[in-house]
Amino acid sequence: MKEDPIKIGISTCLLGKKVRWDGNHKHDRFLTDTLGQYVDYVPVCPEMECGMGVPREPVRLVGDPFAPRLMTIRTHKDFTGQMKAWAGKRLLELEKENLCGYIFKCDSPSSGMIHVKVYGEDGKSARKVGVGIFARMFMDHFPRIPVEDDCRLHDIKIRENFIERIFMLKKWRELLKTGKTLGGLADFHTRQKLLVLAHSETHYREMGRTVAEGKKMPVDKLFDTYEHLMSDALKLRNHA
Ligand code: SF4
Incomplete structure (x- = not known):
């Protein structure tokens, strides 16, 4: 596509x-x-x-x-x-x-x-x-x-962070275009692991839990919850 x-x-x-x-x-x-x-x-x-x-x-x-x-x-x-x-x-x-x-x-x-x-x-x-x-x-x-x-x-750090966030949102939008499936979300989560971890391990774990328990909630709510966590995660910088 x-x-x-x-x-x-x-x-x-x-x-x-x-x-x-x-x-x-x-x-x-x-x-x-x-x-x-x-x-x-x-x-x-x-x-x-x-x-x-x-x-x-x-x-x-x-x-x-x-x-x-x-x-x-x-x-x-x-x-x-x-x-x-x-x-x-x-x-x-x-x-x-x-x-x-x-x-x-x-x-x-x-x-x-x-x-x-x-x-x-x-x-x-x-x-x-x-x-x-x-x-x-x-x-x-x-x-x-x-x-x-x-x-x-x-500011170079702010610039890098902004560019990461817009490219991540773009990839997310491309995923949504292919339809909301649990398999697609799990694959997305695996592929974006390093990027999300670079910002927040806490959010990465929470996003992983959301995917793992994905079958328990309606697919729209699942994707909305994941998107919300991803958006918050990328605003943060990991100082660990
Ligand atoms: S886009 Fe228009 S309103 Fe906004 S700062 Fe520039 S000139 Fe002003």
Whole structure:
């Protein structure tokens, strides 16, 4: 059976497209010239696609760090509702893409996945405790899809881990395409032994137990349990 390409969602500006608020881009050569040889990118620019235009007034997160608002800096226009309404529809479209990973633009109030500045209501004090509005919705919607940002991917260990996770998810998806059988799962578990062990022996043992007791549960639950354990395992580093 022919393998589908590995599809990775990505913040459009990282591909060199001029979609940023100032009409510029944030081209990342590693992502386009190196990783790009092995994956097909699905570009997403939340601010442009939700109708804010290019160029546009820059925005930032304001208020409650757990439920911030997306506000323009100078005119204080609130784009939170517009962004969330668009994102809800875009996430449903992305379900059809079968993404194996997503690369966010760091620090962005829309696309940043971690440590995004959230300003107080006074607009002066800021803490790096937020998550971009679209990134938050994406991670809630697809909790098992590996995510990273361009800044973190400069760290070689984080980069290796991310690449391992997307390739593992791809192999998992290929297994699902062949149908959910206990034999197929047992074979997958054997073939991925070393990779999972490199991350977590505890999870590897638990995954093995799940396979061994596979006949006792419905096949959908079996595969869901295994996928959940695998996803958690690969986020860990084994320090043993
Ligand atoms: S960071 Fe996100 S919203 Fe901003 S230009 Fe890049 S893709 Fe668009």
